[in-house]
Amino acid sequence: MRKSYLIIVSLLLVAAMLVTACGAASTPEADQSSQPAPAEQAPAEQAPADSAPAESAAQEQPAGKSTLETVKERGKLVCGVNQAVPGFGYLTPEGDFEGFDVDACKAVAAAVLGDANAVEYRALTAQDRFPALANGEIDLLSRNTTWTMSRDTSLGFDFTVITFYDGQGMMVRKADNIKSLQDLEGASICVQTGTTTELNLADQMAAAGVTYTPVVFQDAPSTVKAYEEGQCDAFTTDKSGLVSQFAVLANPDEHEIMDVTLSKEPLGPVVRHGDNQWKDIVTWTLFSLIAGEEWGITSQNIDEFMTSEEPEVKRLLGVEGDLGTGTGISNDFAYQAIKQVGNYGEIYDRHLAVEPFNLARAQNALYTDGGLMYSPPFR
Numbered sequence: 001m002r003k004s005y006l007i008i009v010s011l012l013l014v015a016a017m018l019v020t021a022c023g024a025a026s027t028p029e030a031d032q033s034s035q036p037a038p039a040e041q042a043p044a045e046q047a048p049a050d051s052a053p054a055e056s057a058a059q060e061q062p063a064g065k066s067t068l069e070t071v072k073e074r075g076k077l078v079c080g081v082n083q084a085v086p087g088f089g090y091l092t093p094e095g096d097f098e099g100f101d102v103d104a105c106k107a108v109a110a111a112v113l114g115d116a117n118a119v120e121y122r123a124l125t126a127q128d129r130f131p132a133l134a135n136g137e138i139d140l141l142s143r144n145t146t147w148t149m150s151r152d153t154s155l156g157f158d159f160t161v162i163t164f165y166d167g168q169g170m171m172v173r174k175a176d177n178i179k180s181l182q183d184l185e186g187a188s189i190c191v192q193t194g195t196t197t198e199l200n201l202a203d204q205m206a207a208a209g210v211t212y213t214p215v216v217f218q219d220a221p222s223t224v225k226a227y228e229e230g231q232c233d234a235f236t237t238d239k240s241g242l243v244s245q246f247a248v249l250a251n252p253d254e255h256e257i258m259d260v261t262l263s264k265e266p267l268g269p270v271v272r273h274g275d276n277q278w279k280d281i282v283t284w285t286l287f288s289l290i291a292g293e294e295w296g297i298t299s300q301n302i303d304e305f306m307t308s309e310e311p312e313v314k315r316l317l318g319v320e321g322d323l324g325t326g327t328g329i330s331n332d333f334a335y336q337a338i339k340q341v342g343n344y345g346e347i348y349d350r351h352l353a354v355e356p357f358n359l360a361r362a363q364n365a366l367y368t369d370g371g372l373m374y375s376p377p378f379r
């Protein structure tokens with residue numbers, strides 16, 4: 001069952017690769033330096049599907065085994081993350097992965113294995129991430145990934161919870177006095193391949209009737225470097241990514257993020273389609289972090305809540321009921337996740353509400369504070 005599913009996914013990925021025209025600049029072998037891919041190329045939203053190494057399917061997840069069984073047997077969660085987006089997914093000079101998306105991996109490891117540190121990280125570019133998930137190289141993808149219909153359906157994935165509501169933005173040099181998309185007429189724009197960013201850019205510029213030249217790169221450092229070196233007039237990605245990349249600019253004061261939003265970018269962790277138990281586990285672990293914030297349960301005060309009289313708190317923390325064991329994990333999964341990693345607000349504050357990002361909660365506030373963060377009931 002599992003094997004046939006993987007074969008079908010692999011075939012679909014190969015088929016998608018054949019029918020898309022995004023090959024040349026998008027192969028993993030392509031130069032990863034700041035040499036741009038040919039600019040006249042068609043934008044490649046289909047890039048996620050390309051270069052899937054179908055022959056290596058399921059190398060690390062034996063056929064017939066569920067993801068939960070695999071993770072438990074291995075004693076580690078293999079999590080695909082970013083290494084180049086400070087605040088979200090970043091590999092520190094000391095060799096540690098940290099960030100908002102990295103903490104989602106830790107929360108799942110705490111919930112499933114009782115240990116937030118039982119994670120093996122795989123740094124993935126935009127382009128590498130989907131083949132890695134499809135192939136079973138990773139159990140979970142937590143890397144600023146936008147939920148789109150084709151990724152959810154034809155690419156064979158399942159999105160769990162939207163952990164960060166975002167939108168695409170544009171960075172420009174202050175000195176250029178670019179205020180609207182129309183001001184970008186004739187501009188060259190640095191963009192990363194294998195992203196929603198590339199296609200949104202094409203859609204929005206076409207709608208605005210603006211002619212531009214995309215200059216396409218394989219990863220964030222190359223894209224930012226090219227922009228800083230003056231190869232492009234603008235740099236576009238998710239606004240969270242733009243805020244994050246400000247942290248690595250040599251002269252941040254010379255740049256600004258335009259007051260335009262080109263798209264909706266609902267970001268969140270992703271799993272393979274077809275393993276509902278694993279999807280449930282990841283989904284409800286993430287919801288438990290949001291519910292933790294709703295109830296005011298933090299990593300610091302959670303033990304006091306173990307004697308709470310609130311029925312939902314009892315069920316959430318596994319004091320009563322069998323919500324955890326009912327999904328194949330321990331009843332204290334939410335307790336472990338919140339205790340070891342923190343509730344949603346703690347995670348957000350730790351990584352994003354700090355210098356140099358100072359990202360306001362905005363849409364990512366709890367629904368009770370005017371935002372969109374909302375956990376379904378723990379019942």
Ligand SMILES: N[C@@H](CCC(=O)N[C@@H](CS)C(=O)NCC(=O)O)C(=O)O
Pocket residue numbers: 082083084085124125126144145146192194195196197218219220221237238241242265267
């Ligand atoms: N959310 C968009 C864009 C995600 C994305 O890959 N953004 C870039 C630009 S910030 C990135 O994370 N690059 C890091 C890298 O691959 O080096 C998507 O899912 O396609």
